[in-house]
Amino acid sequence: MGVRTPEQFLDGLRDDRTVYYRGQRVKAVPDHPELGMAARHAAIDFQLAENPKFRELAVYREGGDEYSAYYRIPRNAKDLMARSKLIETATTAGATLVILVKEIGTDALFALQRVLARNGDVTGLGRVDAFYRKCRDRDLALAVAQTDVKGDRSKRPSEQKDPDLYVRVVEKRHDGIVVRGAKVHTSCTPYVDEVIVLPSRTMGLGEEAWSVAFAIPVASPGVHLYASDYLHGSDDPFTRPISTNHKMIETLTVFDNVFVPWERVFFVDRPDLAGAAALTFVEFHRFTAVSYKLPLLDALVGAGIAIARANGIDHAGHVRDKLTWLVGYAETVRGLTELAALRCEVEAGVAYPHVFTSNMAKWTFARDFHKALETVQDLAGGLLVTGPSGMDWESAEVRPVLEKYLQGAWPTDRRLAMLNLIGELSTRLYGGYQALLAVHAEGSIEAEKLAMFRAYDPGRAFSLALQLAGLKND
Ligand SMILES: Cc1cc2nc3c(=O)[nH]c(=O)nc-3n(C[C@H](O)[C@H](O)[C@H](O)COP(=O)(O)OP(=O)(O)OC[C@H]3O[C@@H](n4cnc5c(N)ncnc54)[C@H](O)[C@@H]3O)c2cc1C
Incomplete structure (x- = not known):
């Protein structure tokens, strides 16, 4: 061992x-x-x-x-x-x-x-x-x-x-x-x-x-x-x-x-076991999935904040609004992931993540991931797809031009490094891969909603509505 x-x-x-x-x-x-x-x-x-x-x-x-x-x-x-x-x-x-x-x-x-x-x-x-x-x-x-x-x-x-x-x-x-x-x-x-x-x-x-x-x-x-x-x-x-x-x-x-x-x-x-095995696996796997989405969300949040500073727009009202949305989205997924563990169901001595909450975490992540990509792309600007290559940057002839003209509130080297990270996360092959993963991997968005619907116990809410309407629960 x-x-x-x-x-x-x-x-x-x-x-x-x-x-x-x-x-x-x-x-x-x-x-x-x-x-x-x-x-x-x-x-x-x-x-x-x-x-x-x-x-x-x-x-x-x-x-x-x-x-x-x-x-x-x-x-x-x-x-x-x-x-x-x-x-x-x-x-x-x-x-x-x-x-x-x-x-x-x-x-x-x-x-x-x-x-x-x-x-x-x-x-x-x-x-x-x-x-x-x-x-x-x-x-x-x-x-x-x-x-x-x-x-x-x-x-x-x-x-x-x-x-x-x-x-x-x-x-x-x-x-x-x-x-x-x-x-x-x-x-x-x-x-x-x-x-x-x-x-x-x-x-x-x-x-x-x-x-x-x-x-x-x-x-x-x-x-x-x-x-x-x-x-x-x-x-x-x-x-x-x-x-x-x-x-x-x-x-x-x-x-x-x-x-x-x-x-x-x-x-x-x-x-009789096929469906149960399929479902139980994805139920456990979605908790794993949201756990491994967290660094991606932190990277987008961090890159959003950094590029706003690099471009000199971090004090603008609309930028604060967008960053607040981005932070709220990422922290909601993190909070739901923790809650799925805290609400776990222990069966035969094994703890299973709470089904409704882990699906909700995964659905929240998937539903708004493209909006998160749009947000950082919005803050970053068009250089994400029109910027220079590594060979340009290494060229003694080209680099001084880039340094002069592509600076923002940050010098060009730091600004380009952040733009290139955002490009990788949102516009290049890796970004496309992650965007598709968000929609389909670990089950599609529809599969998550279906799992939430199945797992939700309407008892408390339904009883309250009946009570407020003066109806008996029979
Ligand atoms: C990068 C990546 C890694 C993955 N890794 C793994 C892995 O390691 N192991 C693994 O087993 N799987 C893995 N998956 C598979 C992933 O779980 C599937 O992509 C997902 O289940 C969707 O299946 P699909 O691609 O066949 O699309 P489909 O199921 O064909 O979905 C396409 C669309 O059709 C709809 N649809 C499908 N069937 C019906 C129906 N009967 N009625 C109505 N609508 C329907 C869906 O809701 C969706 O809108 C991975 C996927 C990706 C993208």
């Missing part, structure tokens, strides 16, 4: 996993220019455990043992707050980009434990527990493949033209199952050890084959990863201060007749 070093984590990725990038099979993930950068970004979760400043937060001690604090089962609100702080700290070290390789997998494991315990599924629970201990003791990195490719959204899995548009069981053997199909948008898959596969929706009778949850090493025969190049080629640290060093990569994750031994199958043929 223990924690791995970043080097051990990266070395563990040198196996025969099947990863494609820009049409080419990747030989060794850590050596690949783009995937390697993403893997080194993921290694931040391991670096924190080594850093004396963060060790207390990142490493949990239980008796004589110690393991990564991500694997610590939260028992109360304080533990959930500590988990949130760890996720926020790691994301800050990742320059506003979530690390995710331990965050999301532990969300899935805690959710599976809850669903199987509630349903008294002793076999499934035993398998989840054994898998959890293995991951914890070996300090493994995990991805979660939940979102199916889904085909025609108006049709159920069993109604699709091609039954593989949702991952399904195609064969059962004495020693395990064989699965086929594809998941999409799976974060970090090329540079983790294991992938946990969950259903993405509720299932009905007749949809037993699609009602399956399991875990499989990424380097398993038949697991084929097709990596997105969306964040490809950030090579100018002057204009892209974040994405030249930090990157997360998603895959189309294909299961081409993959054998999964029984001890790795958490449930199968259980339409």
Whole structure:
């Protein structure tokens, strides 16, 4: 039992996993220019455990043992707050980009434990527990493949033209199952050890084959990863201060007749568990999500204040008004995140974030994120998309011109550095990535509203309204 070093984590990725990038099979993930950068970004979760400043937060001690604090089962609100702080700290070290390789997998494991315990599924629970201990003791990195490719959204899995548009069981053997199909948008898959596969929706009778949850090493025969190049080629640290060093990569994750031994199958043929597993995972994951959005919001607030000063507009009435809105938005998300931990529900000794409040935190974040981007863009001005490159800045001929003409209330070097940060956060590839993440990742805005509606207990408000109207509550 223990924690791995970043080097051990990266070395563990040198196996025969099947990863494609820009049409080419990747030989060794850590050596690949783009995937390697993403893997080194993921290694931040391991670096924190080594850093004396963060060790207390990142490493949990239980008796004589110690393991990564991500694997610590939260028992109360304080533990959930500590988990949130760890996720926020790691994301800050990742320059506003979530690390995710331990965050999301532990969300899935805690959710599976809850669903199987509630349903008294002793076999499934035993398998989840054994898998959890293995991951914890070996300090493994995990991805979660939940979102199916889904085909025609108006049709159920069993109604699709091609039954593989949702991952399904195609064969059962004495020693395990064989699965086929594809998941999409799976974060970090090329540079983790294991992938946990969950259903993405509720299932009905007749949809037993699609009602399956399991875990499989990424380097398993038949697991084929097709990596997105969306964040490809950030090579100018002057204009892209974040994405030249930090990157997360998603895959189309294909299961081409993959054998999964029984001890790795958490449930199968259980339409009654599919929806519960899907929902319980996202409920836990949205708390993680809002925790890792906080550094991004702080960065936007800080950049908004700084650029207002750099442009000499910080005393203008409309600027104060915009900054007040921005601060209020960010602090509302932070406050709701803390409240989701404080209002936690403890079940079988495990603390789960409050469902209504974490969804409200995530919805508040997502609903107004584009307005926050608009606000900092408004304060920054047009140079976000018309400004000079790093090569201009390095040029002895060009730089004096820039220094003379692009100064504001701050000198040009400081003003451009802040403009370039805002450009990265709001107008360039990384900004677009974060903007799309806000709308879709960890569930869409509609999914959050639906979860809030389901979780809200109208009793108190309804009774008060009846009482004020002089009506009986019958
Ligand atoms: C950067 C990024 C990282 C991600 N990482 C992961 C990950 O690690 N693991 C994972 O499993 N997933 C991941 N996701 C997936 C994420 O949760 C999904 O993007 C999200 O669930 C939306 O799914 P979709 O992209 O298929 O869009 P869709 O579900 O197709 O949504 C598009 C629109 O259609 C609507 N819609 C969809 N179905 C219906 C319907 N039946 N009736 C009416 N309206 C409908 C939606 O509300 C939305 O407005 C990630 C996504 C992103 C963008």
